[in-house]
Amino acid sequence: MGSGKHWWKLSIHRSKSTNKPHFKNPPNDFICPISGNLMADPVIVSSGQTYERACVQACKILGFTPSLKDGSVPDFSTIIPNLALKSTILNWANHSCPKPVELDAALELVHSLMPPQEKGEDEEKRKKMEISEGLIGNMIAKPNLKPEHAVTELTRHRARFDSDESLPNSLPSTPMYLATRPRCYSSSSSSEIETISPRSWDEEPYVSKLRSLHVHEQEEAVISLRKATRTSVESRSALCTPRLLSALQSLIISKYCRIQVNSIAALVNLSLEKSNKVKIVRAGIVPPLVDVLSGGFPEAQEHASGAIFSLALDDDNKTAIGALGALPPLIHMMRSSTESARHDSALALYHLSLARSNRTKLVKLGLVPVLLGMVRAGQLTGRVLLILCNLGACSEGRASMLDGGAVRFFLQMLRKGEFDSESTRDRCVAALCALSHGGLRFKGLASAAGAEEVLRKMVEEVGCSKWARGKAKRLLEVFKAREEAEDVDWEKVLDSGFPSQAMS
Known part of the structure; x- marks a missing residue:
């Protein structure tokens, strides 16, 4: 993709959101030539230069090789952690660790550096790697929509929930790179050397060692399998066989930490290929997970x-995964101490909640109060709102949300307008749209919380997105229907069912 013809003068420049402001005037050797920022996780590539790890990963993902100011072209085939430089940077920064570059930000940066011609050539690949983080379109997509559509076409379709009700059109998408890949795949061990070396892939050596009675051979096999499947599509396709999956299954619950960790990491790599997803579930891998x-x-x-x-x-897996007991521990993992586990478990629950059978189970497991509590605490707000929108597609989910004071709380969020992004506000409006199918009880709760005033302000607000203004207008039309039912006893409606618990 890249060539010596492109003399990229990647001069030092600052990213406002990447590093802390007190790191002033760092030495040039501490700066990543691609991001222009102080490196937090420096790695040495095959050609000898040092870069921020996320920037190298972004270049490899997008198939882009930038030329440096001297016209040289780096080789990204192998990366080795530059621990000496990392230690030197920490000492220079007085042991105040700089913030690593997020992979999403690195992808956007590298894509912006690509010449127009390469962007055009890369467009198809990039589209396949993008998915809408703001996908209320996913929320209202058919649960049986095929995975390939989930990446590129969801926002172009008007679909319905797998229920008796339909909800408004999807939101405009906001690109989110690699949302079809777990976050744990993007991070690698600081002691790991990653190598790309095409070869013929034979399962027998792996299977033989995986089934060995010697622990050291099992460990050697899972580490080797993890490395072999990390960057090679060919290896992932060739090695995902019933024999290998059967041999790997027992090691997933090994009492040895390194075997357990690396066997599941290898499984994650294998699961990246669409053709492998159903194979893995049918091989009985979900229960040990x-x-x-x-x-x-x-x-x-x-x-x-x-x-x-x-x-x-994969939509063919959603119901099976829910039936095999994955929902309760995923709910627990959303409160994990690690960002990677919280991120992946939340997105797993989001995709699983697209299946009607799982929505009912999640409501019965008490997920709605947990999610509302997380939104109130500002934890994973955007992703949690997406799950709530899915749960609002079923009558049980709406009832639980109404009982939990969701209407008042969502309106308070809109009234304050303190959102981390435009898409988060849009999701909040979408959640209200889902609840609007709750009939008279919704209208009673919303009226008591001052919904009409909040919604009118949104319609008049210039900074509000066109999508959100349109849904606010639609919700206002719901309240106009009150004029046709002036004799409704709203206090009686409010008292019906379980009492609503205010979240203020």
Whole structure:
């Protein structure tokens, strides 16, 4: 993709959101030539230069090789952690660790550096790697929509929930790179050397060692399998066989940490290929993953969350995963101490909640109060709102949300307008749209919370998105129907069912 013809003068420039402001005037050797920021996780590539790890990963993902100011072209085939430089940077920064570049931000940066011609050539690949983080379109997509559509076409379709009700059109999408891949796949061990070396892939050496009675051979096999499947599509396709999956299954719940962690990490790699997802579930891998989620080693739990998320992207797996007991531990993992586990478990629950049978189970498991509490605490707000929108598609979910004071709380969020992004506000409006199918009780609760005033302000607000203004207008039309029912006893409606618990 890249060539010596492109003399990219990647001069030092600052990203407002990447590094802390007190890191002033760092030495040039501490700066990543691609991001222009102080490096937090420096790695040495095959050609000898040092870059921020996320920037190298972004270049490899997008197939882009930038030329440096001297016209040289780096080789990204192998990366090795530059621990000496990392230690030097920490000492220079007085042991105040700089913030690593997020992979999403690195992808956007690298894509912006690509020449127009390469962007055009890369467009098809990029589209396949993008998915809408703001996908209320996913929320209202058919649960049986095929995975390939989930990446590129969801926002172009008007679909319905798998229920008796239909909801408004989808939101405009906001690109989110690699949302079809678990976050644990994007991070690698600081001691790991990653190599791309095409070869013929034979399952027999792996299977033989995986089934060995010697622990050191099992460990060697899972580590080798993890490395072999990390970057090679060919290896992932060739090695995902019934024999290998059967041999790997027992090691997932190994009492040895390194075996457990690396076996699940290898499974995550195998699950990235669409053709492997159903094979893995049918091989009986989900029950041991559930066991790890419930009581495995912490790092193994991160990978297990990522594996369930990856497998849940295939609609043929959603119901089976829910039936095999993955829902309760995923709910627990959303409160994990690690960002990767929280991220992947939330997205796993989002995709699993697209299946009607799982929505009912999640409501019965008491997920709605947990999610409302997380939104109130500002935890995973955007993703949690997406799950709530899915749950609002079924009558049980709406009832639980109304009982939990969701209407008042969502209106309070809109009234304050303190959102981390435009898409979060749009999701809040979408959740109200889902609840609007709650009939008279919704209108009673919303009227008592001052919904009409909040919605009118949204319609008049210039900074509000066109989508949100349109849904606010639609909700206002719901309240106009009150004029046709002036004799409704709203206090009686409010008192019906379980009492609503205010969340203010």
